[in-house]
Amino acid sequence: MTPCFPLPLRAAAAAVLLAAAAASLAAPFVPAADDAIVERLPIRADPAERARRAALARDVHQLPLALDLAQAAIQRARRQGDPRELGAAQAALAPWWTDAQAPAPVRLLRATILQSRHDFAAALVDLDRLVTEAATPLPQRAQALLTRASLHQVLGRFDAARSDCDALLQAVYAPLGDGLRRTAQACALELQSLTGDARLARRALDTLAGRDAADPWLALVRAELAERLGDDAAAQTLYVAAGADGDVYTLAAHADWLLDRRRDREALAVLDRGPAQADALLLRRAIAGQRLGDARAAATAADLRERFAAIRLRGDAPHLREEARLALEIDRDPARALALARQQWALQKEPADAVLLLRTARAAGQDVSRELGAWLPDPGRADVRLAAVATVADARQPARRAAP
Numbered sequence: 001m002t003p004c005f006p007l008p009l010r011a012a013a014a015a016v017l018l019a020a021a022a023a024s025l026a027a028p029f030v031p032a033a034d035d036a037i038v039e040r041l042p043i044r045a046d047p048a049e050r051a052r053r054a055a056l057a058r059d060v061h062q063l064p065l066a067l068d069l070a071q072a073a074i075q076r077a078r079r080q081g082d083p084r085e086l087g088a089a090q091a092a093l094a095p096w097w098t099d100a101q102a103p104a105p106v107r108l109l110r111a112t113i114l115q116s117r118h119d120f121a122a123a124l125v126d127l128d129r130l131v132t133e134a135a136t137p138l139p140q141r142a143q144a145l146l147t148r149a150s151l152h153q154v155l156g157r158f159d160a161a162r163s164d165c166d167a168l169l170q171a172v173y174a175p176l177g178d179g180l181r182r183t184a185q186a187c188a189l190e191l192q193s194l195t196g197d198a199r200l201a202r203r204a205l206d207t208l209a210g211r212d213a214a215d216p217w218l219a220l221v222r223a224e225l226a227e228r229l230g231d232d233a234a235a236q237t238l239y240v241a242a243g244a245d246g247d248v249y250t251l252a253a254h255a256d257w258l259l260d261r262r263r264d265r266e267a268l269a270v271l272d273r274g275p276a277q278a279d280a281l282l283l284r285r286a287i288a289g290q291r292l293g294d295a296r297a298a299a300t301a302a303d304l305r306e307r308f309a310a311i312r313l314r315g316d317a318p319h320l321r322e323e324a325r326l327a328l329e330i331d332r333d334p335a336r337a338l339a340l341a342r343q344q345w346a347l348q349k350e351p352a353d354a355v356l357l358l359r360t361a362r363a364a365g366q367d368v369s370r371e372l373g374a375w376l377p378d379p380g381r382a383d384v385r386l387a388a389v390a391t392v393a394d395a396r397q398p399a400r401r402a403a404p
Contacts, residue, residue: 056092063103066092070109077116081248081278083316086113104130104140111144115151118317118347123151131164142173142180149187156349156375158195162188182208186221193225194351194382202229216245220253227257228351230384246273252280255288256352264288279307283322287329301330320344324356334363342371349375355385 049072056065070092077085090113096102097110111126130136130144149164167173168184185208193201202225209218223238239254251274258267267288274281282304289297308323320343328337338360345357354372361368372379372389380387 060095063096063106066095067105067109070113074109074112074116078249079245079247080275081280082275083117086116089113104133104136108140108143108147111147115147120151120155124148127151138173139176142168142176146183146187153191153194154348154350158191162191165191182218186218190221190225193228194376198225198229198382201225216242216250219244220250223257224253224351228383228385232261243270243273248274248278248280252284253352255281255284259284259287262291264291268292279304279319279322283325287325290330297330301326320347321353321356324360328360328363334360334365338364338366342368345371351383351385354379354383358386358389 049069052065052069056062056069060066070089073085073089073092077083077089089109090097093106093110093113096106099106102110107126107130111123111130114120114123114126127144127148130140131148136144145164145168149161152158152161152164165184165187168180168187173180173184186205189201189205189208192198193205202222205218205222205225209215209222219238220242223235223242226232226235226238235257239250239257242250243254251270255267255270258264258270265288267284271281271285271288282300286297286300286304289300304322304326308319308326311318320340324337324340324344327333327340331337338357341353341357341360344353354375357368358372369389372386376382379389
């Protein structure tokens with residue numbers, strides 16, 4: 001499942017990072033004049049949207065209009081990788097934002113925004129109530145189950161995620177159509193690929209895709225699984241199919257696959273299809289550019305450092321995964337990279353986070369097999385990139401005595 005955006009901190013690793021971050025933060029910028037340009041924001045040329053925003057400003061309690069604008073902003077945040085759109089979504093829902101009894105569609109969008117900001121505990125409050133309250137309309141309950149399953153999976157709570165996926169296959173949700181059923185089946189199969197037989201799950205996902213093999217979301221699930229199983233040919237085909245939507249997460253995942261294979265120019269071509277200022281894509285442009293000897297890579301990396309520092313100054317959730325990769329692959333600072341990767345691991349546990357934790361630990365000369373083994377009994381079975389974890393874990397087992 002594709003996650004959304006960044007998360008909270010765990011105190012165990014926070015002290016290490018905060019010391020490093022404090023040293024890197026620049027002094028706040030103070031404009032020299034009132035008319036100084038601080039930043040150029042993207043222009044929204046859609047007159048219809050501007051008209052809707054103006055209408056909502058005149059009467060902020062227009063619920064259907066507020067829901068429409070919030071949903072559109074969330075979709076832009078996912079497509080463009082711009083977290084400011086989440087603020088626009090929250091602003092549209094302002095009259096109901098702190099209302100525990102807000103209408104179900106508001107609470108569903110609120111949970112989505114909170115999850116995207118990695119405020120998982122607050123998101124779960126809304127999702128749990130939407131799932132359990134008898135008054136929740138069936139479509140909102142189904143979406144709440146899907147969102148909660150994704151959240152549980154990100155947190156490594158596989159049994160809870162599986163329970164939510166299975167619930168959606170019950171007859172009560174049949175009136176919502178085959179699309180929901182296919183999504184619920186994919187949800188369960190992705191979990192199986194992590195906790196059970198990944199190859200069996202892959203065959204079932206291929207069957208599920210059927211004639212609609214180019215469906216971007218399902219293609220992305222299958223591409224990531226093919227990558228975890230080490231099937232480069234299938235992964236390449238599926239990442240291309242998944243990239244039809246051109247959202248930031250998919251482009252970044254495809255670029256990572258290419259970067260791992262040192263196909264840096266191809267990675268740049270993929271990245272050029274996305275928004276120029278998305279942090280996740282800028283990081284990968286910097287990595288590819290540095291490898292290719294592009295002089296612009298240093299300026300891109302410097303821009304990223306300033307952005308990450310500004311995020312921390314604002315008190316927003318940091319982009320820990322991107323910061324860790326910047327420290328590892330650009331700054332060549334494995335100790336700081338490992339500290340950041342451990343913070344990310346404390347917050348969410350996806351295969352990409354596990355791979356990052358292992359790679360930064362190796363670079364820093366540390367062993368994280370115990371941490372990864374607590375996530376999955378056999379990480380290498382779920383992801384070939386983690387095969388070394390099982391080897392290390394096995395090596396740490398005491399030798400058995402021969403029978404007398």
